[in-house]
Amino acid sequence: MTTALPKYLRGGLIASCQPVDGGAMDDASIVAAMARAAVDGGARGLRIEGLANLRAARARTDAPIVGILKRDLPDSPVRITPFLSDVTDLIAAGADIIAVDATARPRPQPVAELLQTIHDGGALAMADCSSLEEARTAADMGFDLIASTLSGYTGGPVPEAPDLALVREMARLGPMVVAEGRYNTPQAAAEALRAGAGCVTVGSALTRLEVVTGWFADALNGVAR
Numbered sequence: 001m002t003t004a005l006p007k008y009l010r011g012g013l014i015a016s017c018q019p020v021d022g023g024a025m026d027d028a029s030i031v032a033a034m035a036r037a038a039v040d041g042g043a044r045g046l047r048i049e050g051l052a053n054l055r056a057a058r059a060r061t062d063a064p065i066v067g068i069l070k071r072d073l074p075d076s077p078v079r080i081t082p083f084l085s086d087v088t089d090l091i092a093a094g095a096d097i098i099a100v101d102a103t104a105r106p107r108p109q110p111v112a113e114l115l116q117t118i119h120d121g122g123a124l125a126m127a128d129c130s131s132l133e134e135a136r137t138a139a140d141m142g143f144d145l146i147a148s149t150l151s152g153y154t155g156g157p158v159p160e161a162p163d164l165a166l167v168r169e170m171a172r173l174g175p176m177v178v179a180e181g182r183y184n185t186p187q188a189a190a191e192a193l194r195a196g197a198g199c200v201t202v203g204s205a206l207t208r209l210e211v212v213t214g215w216f217a218d219a220l221n222g223v224a225r
């Protein structure tokens, strides 16, 4: 399955099932239900954070899972899968693809070692990048998938729109591109494929009920009565 995975995901949707931290839906059985529902609705793959969530989702679907662990480190801004032990734990929990922060920022363990550990464990490696330069480095290192996940999240205000320009440039590098980050409408997701993405990950718009509800509530609040 592993080598056929990018082909299977091509043109499809990855549903990121990451509830709001500490929110009402932050519970492994709810994450697993979200994952199952997303697959039933047509998602080809899933992105799941945390070992308990991953195990619970794995028990409910055979769909490919991008596994991540998020950590808040005292001495590094890197949050997504920073440790080699995170990689082995995620693979043991049933992840098919492991995503790691591949930004050029201070980190506890080198990206090259994370990549090696992913491949040694028989999984595919996905590089969460914030820039073209990082994506190029990841492609040269041998990552199987390169993603725009961290564009807009490494400093300064977070833009409203997704970074389609980055996706367009990443598409020339070789590995399959995963467009991720602020693809909040079906139209924007389709635009990412037209820009050269192999597949598109959508999170908040599908699985963060508080966020989506807020969009609607804000829009209604903005209407004078």
Ligand SMILES: CC(=O)N[C@H](C=O)[C@@H](O)[C@H](O)[C@H](O)COP(=O)(O)O
Pocket: 016, 018, 068, 149, 150, 153, 180, 181, 182, 183, 184, 201, 202, 203, 204, 205
């Ligand atoms: C920056 C960061 O940590 N992104 C995270 C990565 O796992 C998630 O919080 C996002 O929900 C995911 O990337 C999908 O993006 P969006 O929720 O915009 O569809």
